[in-house]
Amino acid sequence: MMLNMETLGSVSTLQSRRIILFPLPFQGHINPMLQLANILHTRGFKITIIHAEYNSPNPSNYPHLTFKPIKDHLSKVAHEYPTNRDGTYFVRYLNKSCVDTFTDCLAGLLAEPGEERVACVITDACFYVTQAVADDMKLPRIVLRTSSLGCNLAYEALPFYSKTGSFYLTKQDRFEESVPEYPLLKFKDIAKITINPQGMGDLATNMLNQMKASSGIIWNTFKELEESDLETLSRDIPVPSFTLGPFHKYFPASSSSLIEQDRTILSWLDKQPPKSVVYASFGSVAQINESEFQEVAHGLANIGLPFLWVVRPGMVVGSEWLESLPENFLERMGDRGRIVKWSPQQEVLAHPATGCFWTHNGWNSTLESICEGVPMICSPCLADQPINARYVSDVWKIGVLLEDGFERVGIKMAIKRVMMDKEGEEMRERVSSLKEKVNLSLAEGGSSCRSLNNLVDYISSF
The missing domain is CATH 3.40.50.2000 (Glycogen Phosphorylase B;)
Incomplete structure (x- = not known):
């Protein structure tokens, strides 16, 4: 509202x-x-x-x-x-x-x-x-x-200095355990914060x-x-x-964006069926390596749905922009997929064609998705993002957290859960309820x- x-x-x-x-x-x-x-x-x-x-x-x-x-x-x-x-x-x-x-x-x-x-x-x-x-x-x-x-509550509770606080863990056999001081989070979440x-x-x-x-x-x-x-x-x-x-x-x-937005994608969205598009954007800071980038590409390609993917210049370590895409990726995707350097995100999320938001879970992006009633796929990178992602997936239950990072099979399964399964319908109902509460x-x-x-x-x- x-x-x-x-x-x-x-x-x-x-x-x-x-x-x-x-x-x-x-x-x-x-x-x-x-x-x-x-x-x-x-x-x-x-x-x-x-x-x-x-x-x-x-x-x-x-x-x-x-x-x-x-x-x-x-x-x-x-x-x-x-x-x-x-x-x-x-x-x-x-x-x-x-x-x-x-x-x-x-x-x-x-x-x-x-x-x-x-x-x-x-x-x-x-x-x-x-x-x-x-x-x-x-x-x-x-x-x-x-x-x-x-x-803020997590930052107060987490044992940043303590060797028991997971930051000093060298073994991954405890990464799935909950952090005693803040049980919503797992040790593997804390390792991402800093x-x-x-x-x-x-x-x-x-x-x-x-x-x-x-x-x-x-x-x-x-x-x-x-x-x-x-x-x-x-x-x-x-x-x-x-x-x-x-x-x-x-x-x-x-927009107070520091990056120029590509507004041509709005006319492309106009041509897509309602709630059919996977919108993927990992924010203005996050970086991923070439292997992760290719897994994202395969995950988006394999699900068979239209997608809009924001790839910020410099987002892929060692690449200027799209050099690391799988061979002939753009040709194979044709008009089913669009890749842009930056998007008018609020308008994309509000568009009736957008079905889910694959996000890094920065707080601004998380709020924008809630405000438009769009369920999320969560790939947090650093700072507050792992905390926000746990709230999205485990507390508000309006999204799916990619627990194992960027891996094509897991990506396809997560998109299917949100976009095609009954579980996704329930997430959409919950986030739509939150949208109504925002307006009120x-x-x-x-x-x-x-x-x-x-x-x-x-x-x-x-």
Whole structure:
């Protein structure tokens, strides 16, 4: 359900206050922060976004917002990214490299003559150093957590430093066992979260501690999806929490994508039967090797259904784009399969031809699939993705997890379960029910609508 922005703006008292936002410069973090900026702007706040140079947003796409770039020095280490798969390294680096430039920029904004008073700063939770900066400037800091509530609880519980926590396991004979501290997950899930347990432990500890020190937390989720986790988290982190998501549903399908979208696929989708297409996309960060890539290709080919496959340039290690496809793959598939570099994902998922979403389970993608009532096939890669995938498959039961990675027989079986079997019909019924709950939560009087009103009142009280 898309909200009427004119109505939304008219029911609130316009604020003569500024809010300063600071996103982490990665696609899955920039998108929800810009969506939040737009939501708050419709409620009358003036928005200034401090942003790193890396993955800089295009200000011309947001003429109603003010952008202030700062030096991030990430270019010194960005060249390591193709070989250094430790995501925590780059987040921890940014916390060190941006703190001085962020401090200077924020101080300058606060000192600007003739401008509205700044009500608060909203930063990505992963920018944990900003809490001390905000405290020094006596400015309330609210954090945006771009992952699920369940992910946050898992990060609190998992023994990142402990040799019993699976990170130090060398034998795979325990990989199918549940993790005692968080039984939803298996040891093999934990092994995917990070290749650097010490770094992950440092990041999680710093992030969680500074979330507890903040003035509040904004979540891109809705209460009905994670209600029990919200109750647990409210006890663990006793600061105000606002579940006003899914953010992208406040507006017509739009994009803050850093990669150009191929919109020609929408006319191809128009020609496909309802709920017949397998849509496969593994996000903006994940990489797979050549063997895995070929298994995906064979899995899609062998099921005999039409498919739309997003292959981001550089996604396959050692390849520019499609060089590693099986011989004559495109010719054999003909018009049954389409491969593109990037897609308008929200529109693809909303299209009546889309039957399932084969995803890496980044939180934005997971939410988008739920919002359109599309069941999932889960191939998580890193960070919060294995946690999200377990919720999809084992808690909400709206998808299938590829337990053994990319293997053509398992891929074919998973697609069949979701697209052809009675089990898939039941998944579709459950995810369709969640879609209805999303729409109710965003409607007047719904949980997300109330949470947004509470957030606006809270910020206005500073």
